[in-house]
Amino acid sequence: MVTIRLEALGARYGKSLRLRDVTTPAFEGGAIVAVIGPNAAGKSTLFRRIAGLLAGPGNVHVWNARRERNAICYMPQDTSANAVLTVYESVLLARKQGMGWSVGDDDLSRQVEVLGLMRELAQARRMIVLIALHDLNHALRFSDQAMVIADGRLVACGSSPDITTSDLWRDGYHVNARIEPCSRGIGHVIVDGVADGRRTDFMSAAETQSGVRSRFEAAAVSAA
Template identity: 25%
Template structure:
C-alpha cells in the first residue's frame, strides 16, 4: 500500500462531445478512508468513477496518487495501483472463477503472485474472505447476478491495490450480502490503508459505512463532507427532489426518511 492520498483537479469526462463532468475538483481522498459517491440517477457518479480510473478515453485533468499521475500511466501500470470493479461482470463467460482471479493476478504480476501456484493460493484466500470459495470451480456463465457481483469484488480485492474503486457493489445483492460486503469493504480499506471510493444508491448504507459522502447532481458536486454534514433535508430537496427527514436510530445510525416527492419537480 502506498500511504498516499488521491487528488482530483480540473477533471473533464466526456462521451464524444457531451461532457458529463466538467472542471471537477475533489479534496484529497486519504488512505484508510472510504468515500461514497451518491446522487440520483444520471447524476454522473459512475462516469466520475470511470474517469478517475482512467477508463473513459479523452478524460482530461489531473488524478494523482501522491506524486504519481495515474492518467498518464499505461493501463497495466495503472492497474498496479488502482483496481476498478464495474457494476457487474458480463454473463456468457465460460471461464471458472478461479481462472478469472488467477488471470487477473498474473496479468499484472506483483509480490502477491510471483508464480501460478502463489496466485492460486492467494485467489483461494480472497474467495474465502468473501465466503464464496465454493464457487471457485464454477464458470461465470453459471452464476447468478449477485454471485457475479461478489466475484467482481474478489477480482478487485485480489491485487490489494492502493486505490479501490467500486461501482454499485451491492446492487444485485440481498440485504444480508449488502451488509456483509460493505462491512468487508470498509474493513479492508481501513485495515490496509487503501483509498476507497464506492458508488452507492442506498443512502443508509453510504451513511453507515462511508467516512465521507460526495453528493453529485448533473456532474457537479453539491455537497462533500461526513455523512452527518452531507445528508440534510436541504440537500435531499435540492438533489433528490424529495421532502425528507434525517434521523438517528436507537443504535445511532443515520436514517434518511423520504416523506413525499416535491411537487412541481421534474
C-alpha cells in the same frame, strides 16, 4: 499514507463533456467515500474517468500508492453478459476464495457483508475505497466521506453526516426527507414525501422492486 485528490476533473464521450470541474479535498488511506446522486448524474462516468478509461480534462493525483501504474482498481456495477460471477460474487471472492457462494442483488445480508468487507479492507490495508451507493442509509452507515454528483458536476463533498441534509434530498432527489438518529446514534433517512408535488426517479424500477435492491460500483487505491 496513500492519498488521492481530484482536480478539475472532466470526462468526454466523443465530443460531449459529460463530467466537468470535479475537484475534491485529499482522501487518505482507510477512508470509505460514498459517491451518491440521482440516476444518470455522472457517477459511472466519474469512476471510469478516475480509472483512466475515459479521456477528459483535469487530473487524478495519487500519492504514496503501492505502485504508480495500476494503483487504482475499478469494479463496474454491471458485469458483461458472459461473465461467470456477479459483482457481489467478485467482491466476496477476494475474501472467501473457492467457497462458491451465490449472491443475489436483492439479498440484504450480502449487501451488508460486502460493505462491511470493504470497510474492513480499507482499514486493514489503508486503502481508499470510492463506492457508488444507491441506498442512502448504507452511505450514512458505512462511509466516512461522501461526494454528491448531479448533472455531471460535484455539488457537495465532505463528511457523510454533514452533507446528507434535507436540502440535498429536496434538490437532488426531489423528496422531503430528514435524518433521524437510531438508538445507536447512526443517522437514518426518513422520506416524508415528494417535494413540490414532483415525481422523482432516482432509482430504477428493477432496483425498487424488492425494496432492498442495490448496485455497487467501486474504485480502490492501494496503499504503499
